[in-house]
Amino acid sequence: MRREDAAxxxxxxxxxxxxxxxxxxxxxxxxxxxxxxxxxxxxYRRFPSKDEIAGEAFDxxxxxxxxxxTSAVGRADTAIDKIMAICHVHVDPVNHPPIxxxxxLLNTAVECDDTMPILREKALAAYQELLxxxxxxxxxxxxxxEIRGDADLEALSSFIVSSLEGSVMASRLSRDSKHVxxxxxxxxxxxxxxxxxxx
Amino acid sequence: MRREDAAxxxxxxxxxxxxxxxxxxxxxxxxxxxxxxxxxxxxYRRFPSKDEIAGEAFDxxxxxxxxxxTSAVGRADTAIDKIMAICHVHVDPVNHPPIxxxxxLLNTAVECDDTMPILREKALAAYQELLxxxxxxxxxxxxxxEIRGDADLEALSSFIVSSLEGSVMASRLSRDSKHVxxxxxxxxxxxxxxxxxxx
Numbered sequence: 220m221r222r223e224d225a226a227x228x229x230x231x232x233x234x235x236x237x238x239x240x241x242x243x244x245x246x247x248x249x250x251x252x253x254x255x256x257x258x259x260x261x262x263y264r265r266f267p268s269k270d271e272i273a274g275e276a277f278d279x280x281x282x283x284x285x286x287x288x289t290s291a292v293g294r295a296d297t298a299i300d301k302i303m304a305i306c307h308v309h310v311d312p313v314n315h316p317p318i319x320x321x322x323x324l325l326n327t328a329v330e331c332d333d334t335m336p337i338l339r340e341k342a343l344a345a346y347q348e349l350l351x352x353x354x355x356x357x358x359x360x361x362x363x364x365e366i367r368g369d370a371d372l373e374a375l376s377s378f379i380v381s382s383l384e385g386s387v388m389a390s391r392l393s394r395d396s397k398h399v400x401x402x403x404x405x406x407x408x409x410x411x412x413x414x415x416x417x418x
Numbered sequence: 419m420r421r422e423d424a425a426x427x428x429x430x431x432x433x434x435x436x437x438x439x440x441x442x443x444x445x446x447x448x449x450x451x452x453x454x455x456x457x458x459x460x461x462y463r464r465f466p467s468k469d470e471i472a473g474e475a476f477d478x479x480x481x482x483x484x485x486x487x488t489s490a491v492g493r494a495d496t497a498i499d500k501i502m503a504i505c506h507v508h509v510d511p512v513n514h515p516p517i518x519x520x521x522x523l524l525n526t527a528v529e530c531d532d533t534m535p536i537l538r539e540k541a542l543a544a545y546q547e548l549l550x551x552x553x554x555x556x557x558x559x560x561x562x563x564e565i566r567g568d569a570d571l572e573a574l575s576s577f578i579v580s581s582l583e584g585s586v587m588a589s590r591l592s593r594d595s596k597h598v599x600x601x602x603x604x605x606x607x608x609x610x611x612x613x614x615x616x617x
Contacts, residue, residue, distance in 0.1 A: 240532045240533070244440075244441055244443035321531070325528060325587060329525055329529070330528065333439045333520075339591070343591055346592065347592075374604070377597050377601075378581065378585075378601060380584070380588065382580055382581035384588070385579070385580035385585070386584070388527050388528055388584070389579065389580050391527070391532075392531050392541060398576050401573045401576045401580070402581070405573070
């Protein structure tokens, strides 16, 4: 990697963490200078504004999250195990979040839904990608005869993602990851009710 | 109300909306001056800093939310209907949020969990109050013979609040309140599995 590219990448990675911990509005260029050890000039030579950094930082954070999710899915066999593997990426959001500060999708969605249209678009795209992934897994489960064909998979996907993201919020707020564990156990029970009845 | 108190109350109410829409970090004293029509001096005479306004504004927003929740619960008869009534406060977070900007508990929890200890404490207290309310309703449901005595009510309460708050996030992000509707339908089905089996 050229030195120029390495500095750019350092800004994106360190800013992604800062934004995910402190939020976009509360993170200053000064914070980014301190986290990267770069001068103001070195930062502004690469990015015209904090907004440009924020866009690339979310792309990076979303990619880190989706890589962990895809990799977890790849290690599981059945549809239900794949869904549980996705949840497992957030199993300990207090001590081992997928990226420092928690779930970037949740954090960006809540901070930016009303005020930062570009980041909202990016968070929405990440949310829809996650929904599609979950629904695709459930559809494969139906094809494989693991999940009943009459299940409303779109609604089920929405329910899975909502309860998971809400439990990440609850766990980070209370500094107790048990809320994700509770959602994971309940989702497993729920999904088992969608398995075909034994004849 | 004395004029002094009226101005103070105006600052708290308008700031609560601003903070809930834009977030704490992104809201400036200038925004508060514009929303209230007060001068900088008039604001600072009543509050030494934005942090003091933020604390009182969250107290106000939390009170508005809990009043709507308590009132909804009071109009329902059975335990399951009371839980659904709590969810119904968030039934249309896109067009009719309980307070402008969405759920103040969710917004404050996500923005402040890492960076603003006083607001995090307040959001945590509101979350715990909501959990206790839900669990209390479920306990009454057990006493009344509506809900099975072997249900893990603490876990069930956590699951209900997580899935509801996550669906508010999903609905506001996608500008489509259907995600709350999906969670409400699924929670009703879930709760019906906890009703005692007919002999």
